[in-house]
Amino acid sequence: MTRASLTTLAALVCLWMIPTVGLAQQTYVVRFNRPMKTGETFRQVSQATENQKISLSAAGNVVQQKDDTVNVAFASRARVDAVNEKGRPTKLSHVIEKLEQTLGDQKAVVLQPGDVVVATGQANQVQFTVNDSPVAPELEKLLSMVIAVDTGQPTEDELFGSEQPRKIGETWPISGELAASTMQKMEIQIDPQNVSGEAKLEEAKVEGQPAMLVMSGKMTIKDLKPAGLQGMELSKSSANLHYTTTAPADPAAHNQDETKVYDLSFDAGRAASPDSPAIRMSVEVRRETKTKFEWVE
Numbered sequence: 001m002t003r004a005s006l007t008t009l010a011a012l013v014c015l016w017m018i019p020t021v022g023l024a025q026q027t028y029v030v031r032f033n034r035p036m037k038t039g040e041t042f043r044q045v046s047q048a049t050e051n052q053k054i055s056l057s058a059a060g061n062v063v064q065q066k067d068d069t070v071n072v073a074f075a076s077r078a079r080v081d082a083v084n085e086k087g088r089p090t091k092l093s094h095v096i097e098k099l100e101q102t103l104g105d106q107k108a109v110v111l112q113p114g115d116v117v118v119a120t121g122q123a124n125q126v127q128f129t130v131n132d133s134p135v136a137p138e139l140e141k142l143l144s145m146v147i148a149v150d151t152g153q154p155t156e157d158e159l160f161g162s163e164q165p166r167k168i169g170e171t172w173p174i175s176g177e178l179a180a181s182t183m184q185k186m187e188i189q190i191d192p193q194n195v196s197g198e199a200k201l202e203e204a205k206v207e208g209q210p211a212m213l214v215m216s217g218k219m220t221i222k223d224l225k226p227a228g229l230q231g232m233e234l235s236k237s238s239a240n241l242h243y244t245t246t247a248p249a250d251p252a253a254h255n256q257d258e259t260k261v262y263d264l265s266f267d268a269g270r271a272a273s274p275d276s277p278a279i280r281m282s283v284e285v286r287r288e289t290k291t292k293f294e295w296v297e
Contacts, residue, residue, distance in 0.1 A: 027165035028213055030201055031251040032156035032243070035087025040080045041296040042254070044094070048072040048145040048289040059277035071102040074146040076117070077296075088150035090121040101142060110142060121149040145289060154182050156243055160199035160217030171200045174219055187227035194222040197241075204249065211249040212256065218242045229268050232281065237266035257292040 049071050056064040076094035084090050099111040111117070111130065120127045128135045128143050135143065155161075159179060162172055176195035183190045197219035205212040221239040245258040265284045272278040 025167065026204075027167050028201060028204065028249055029251045030162045030166050030199070030213070030215055031247070032161055032215055032217065032245055033086075033088065034247065034252065034254045036080050036083050036089050036254075037087070038080055038083055041078065043077050043294040043296065044075065044146075044291060045294075046072070046074040046146040046289060046291040048074070048287065050145060050285070050287040053282075053284040055280075055282045057280045059272070068103070070142075072142055072145050073098060073100045073102075081118075084150055086150070086155065088155060090150050092119045092147065092149055093117070094119070094147060099142070110139065117143060117147065119143070119147045119149045121151040124151050124153065126151060145287065146291070154178055156217065156245075159219070160197075160215075160243065162199065166201045168201055168204050171198045173198055174217065179219060179221070183221070183224065189225040190221055191223065194224070196220050202244075205246075206249075210253065212246055213249050214244070214246050216242070216244045224266075226266065232268040232270045232279070235267045235269060239264045254295045255293055257290070259288070259290045261288045262286070 049069065051069045052066060054064070054066040055062060075097040077097065078092050078094045080089050080091075081093055082089070082091035094117040096111045096115040096117060097113055099109070099115075101108050101110050116131055118129045118132075126144060126147070126149055128140055128147075130139070159174055159182075166172070174195075174197040176192040176197075179195045179197075180190040180192040197217065199215070199217040201213065202216050203214040205214070219241045222237075223234075224237050224239055225234060226237070240261075240263040242261045243258070245255050247253065247255040263284075263286045265282075267280070267282045269280040270276075270278065
């Protein structure tokens with residue numbers, strides 16, 4: 001290869017590297033949540049899956065075993081009816097396009113197109129109505145898998161966000177104190193020292209318009225103590241949360257899609273007494289929800 005050819009090749013390599021180096025050095029404002037306004041409308045499409053495994057034994061014999069998976073397919077056109085001071089929606093109205101449930105090999109239409117679901121955030125819970133009527137607990141659970149409004153809990157920004165701009169690939173720790181206080185409001189006791197996790201600016205997609213950022217947050221909690229165990233002692237417990245969202249680099253623009261994965265597991269037991277045998281219970285729950293938003297001008 002001639003000296004001229006080497007010079008040309010070196011120049012081409014440098015030209016190819018300039019955008020990559022520039023992208024790596026550029027910093028971006030990281031916002032997991034984007035403020036909403038009353039009256040805004042959007043289309044939502046979600047797929048959610050939850051698997052529950054429960055095993056209950058008495059005196060060493062299995063007396064109950066459950067391994068159920070439910071899938072929810074959801075589509076709607078939604079309107080923001082109310083927001084809080086953070087710009088988070090506290091009330092949403094969803095006009096249903098589709099709500100289907102699959103349990104095993106049985107698929108069922110849960111709500112009809114045109115039905116109106118209203119979700120209102122209250123202290124640590126969401127109240128649902130369908131066509132102005134209260135919903136049964138089974139339907140409430142399905143709706144809670146795909147519809148979220150603010151209930152006074154910390155936002156993803158408060159858990160995973162950053163006050164300073166970040167580079168592509170950069171990570172930063174989450175707030176264990178904030179995560180622990182959040183769980184305590186839901187009657188789950190946690191030592192902040194048992195909370196770990198980080199957030200990351202995964203990627204910048206700048207080839208299209210608008211430029212998009214991929215952001216993630218993960219959290220692991222050990223030795224949590226859920227309420228309602230009725231005198232049982234925990235032998236082990238853990239929870240994991242992994243959140244990924246793709247949103248415009250413009251921090252004022254709305255999210256495009258997100259994925260939330262939540263795992264919870266614990267083993268608990270009660271020693272034998274003159275009135276009852278020894279009891280052991282094992283629980284594993286995994287929920288994954290994927291959602292795509294299309295904002296309507």
